[in-house]
Amino acid sequence: MDIPARTALAPDSLATSSDVVIRLDKARKEYPGGTVAVTDLDLEVHEHELLVLVGPSGCGKSTTLRMVNRLVELTSGRVFVKGQDIAQIDPVALRRRIGYVIQHVGLFPHRTVAQNIATVPSLLGWPAQRRQERTAQLLELVDLPPETYSHRYPHELSGGEQQRVGVARALAADPPVLLMDEPFGAVDPVGRRNLQQEFWRIQRTLGTTVILVTHDIDEAVRLGDRIAVLSQGGRLEQLADAVTLLARPAPGMVTEFVGSGRTVRLLAITEITREDLAAEVGPPERPDRSQRAPVQGPTLRLGSRLDDAVAALLDADEYGVPVLDWDGALVGHLTAAGVLGALRRVAAGAESPPTDADDVPTC
Ligand SMILES: Nc1ncnc2c1ncn2[C@@H]1O[C@H](COP(=O)(O)OP(=O)(O)OP(=O)(O)O)[C@@H](O)[C@H]1O
Numbered sequence: 170m171d172i173p174a175r176t177a178l179a180p181d182s183l184a185t186s187s188d189v190v191i192r193l194d195k196a197r198k199e200y201p202g203g204t205v206a207v208t209d210l211d212l213e214v215h216e217h218e219l220l221v222l223v224g225p226s227g228c229g230k231s232t233t234l235r236m237v238n239r240l241v242e243l244t245s246g247r248v249f250v251k252g253q254d255i256a257q258i259d260p261v262a263l264r265r266r267i268g269y270v271i272q273h274v275g276l277f278p279h280r281t282v283a284q285n286i287a288t289v290p291s292l293l294g295w296p297a298q299r300r301q302e303r304t305a306q307l308l309e310l311v312d313l314p315p316e317t318y319s320h321r322y323p324h325e326l327s328g329g330e331q332q333r334v335g336v337a338r339a340l341a342a343d344p345p346v347l348l349m350d351e352p353f354g355a356v357d358p359v360g361r362r363n364l365q366q367e368f369w370r371i372q373r374t375l376g377t378t379v380i381l382v383t384h385d386i387d388e389a390v391r392l393g394d395r396i397a398v399l400s401q402g403g404r405l406e407q408l409a410d411a412v413t414l415l416a417r418p419a420p421g422m423v424t425e426f427v428g429s430g431r432t433v434r435l436l437a438i439t440e441i442t443r444e445d446l447a448a449e450v451g452p453p454e455r456p457d458r459s460q461r462a463p464v465q466g467p468t469l470r471l472g473s474r475l476d477d478a479v480a481a482l483l484d485a486d487e488y489g490v491p492v493l494d495w496d497g498a499l500v501g502h503l504t505a506a507g508v509l510g511a512l513r514r515v516a517a518g519a520e521s522p523p524t525d526a527d528d529v530p531t532c
C-alpha cells in the first residue's frame with residue numbers, strides 16, 4: 170500500500186477549535202544559560218490530525234514536543250491536552266496517557282517484545298489476558314507476527330523491527346495522543362519508506378492524534394496533514410498542508426528549507442484526476458477506445474501520483490499513458506500537458522502565499 174497524496178485531504182477535514190486536542194499558548198522554553206529554544210509558540214493540533222514539526226537542527230523541535238508531555242517544563246505560556254492545562258496534571262499520569270517514540274527506540278533490553286509492548290498496560294493494572302490480546306493485536310498491526318516475535322528480545326530484532334516495536338509500545342494503552350521524535354531516523358531509506366507507509370496506515374486506522382518531529386522535508390510532506398516549519402528559537406515560520414508548503418512556501422527561510430526540489434516533491438504527492446486527462450482517449454484505430462478492451466503497455470490509475478506518471482510517460486507513445494479507473498475501465502490518456510495541468514491545478518488550489526506569489530513552480 171502506498172501513502173495517498175496529501176492533496177486528498179480536504180482543508181475542512183481539519184476540524185474546528187472544539188476538536189483541538191493539543192494547544193500551545195505562547196509556550197516558551199529558556200534553558201539555563203540563556204538559550205531560548207522555543208519562543209512564545211502558538212500551535213493547535215486537531216483530533217485525528219498528524220501534524221509534523223520540521224526545521225533545521227537545533228531549532229527547538231524536540232523541546233516543543235517534550236513540552237507536551239512535561240519532559241521539558243515551560244518557562245512561560247501554557248500547554249493544554251484535551252482542554253486540560255498540563256501544569257495541573259501529574260507528569261507521570263500525563264505520560265501514561267501520551268505515547269512517546271524516539272529515534273533510538275529505547276526498548277528495555279532484558280524484556281521480551283511482548284513485555285516491552287505491555288509496559289504501560291501493566292503499569293495501568295490491566296489484567297493479563299487483556300494485555301496479551303492487545304499485544305498480539307498491535308504486533309499484527311505493525312506487521313510482526315506475534316507467534317514469531319512476541320518472545321524475542323530487542324537484540325534479536327533488526328533496527329526497523331525495533332522501531333516497529335517502539336511504535337507498538339507507544340500505542341499499547343491506546344493513547345489519544347502520540348508524540349514522535351525522529352521515529353524513523355535510524356532506519357535505512359527503503360526501510361524508512363516502508364515504516365512511514367505502515368505508520369501512516371496505523372495512524373489512519375486508529376485515528377490517533379500525532380505530533381511527529383523530523384528534519385526530513387520529504388517525510389514531512391509524505392506524512393503530514395499539516396506541517397509546521399520552525400526556525401531557530403522555535404519560531405513558527407509557516408503552518409500549512411503539504412501542497413501549500415511546496416507550491417507556495419513563505420519567502421525566506423521556508424523557501425530555502427523546502428529547497429529547489431520542491432516541484433519534484435509536489436509531483437510525488439499529487440494524484441491524477443479525471444480533469445487532467447486528455448479528452449481524446451487514443452487513436453481511432455486503437456482497440457482501447459472501447460472502455461473494457463484490454464490495454465497494452467504501461468498504464469496508470471486515477472489516483473496514481475505524478476512522479477509515477479512522468480516515469481510512465483517516458484515509455485509512452487504520442488497519445489500518452491492510458492489511465493484506468495479502480496474497476497480497470499479506461500477513462501482517458503495522460504500526456505505531458507496533463508502533468509503540467511495537474512501541477513498548475515494543485516498550485517492554484519494551494520492557499521494564498523504568505524506574501525508574494527512569484528515563486529510558484531512552473532515546471
Ligand atoms: N538541556 C538543555 N540545556 C541547554 N540547552 C538545551 C538543552 N536542550 C536543548 N538545548 C538547546 O535548545 C535548542 C533547541 O534544541 P532542540 O533539541 O529542541 O532542537 P531540535 O530542533 O530538536 O534539533 P535536532 O534536529 O538537532 O534534534 C538548541 O540550541 C539546543 O542546544
Ligand SMILES: [Mg+2]
Pocket residue numbers: 230231232350
Ligand atoms: Mg531533536
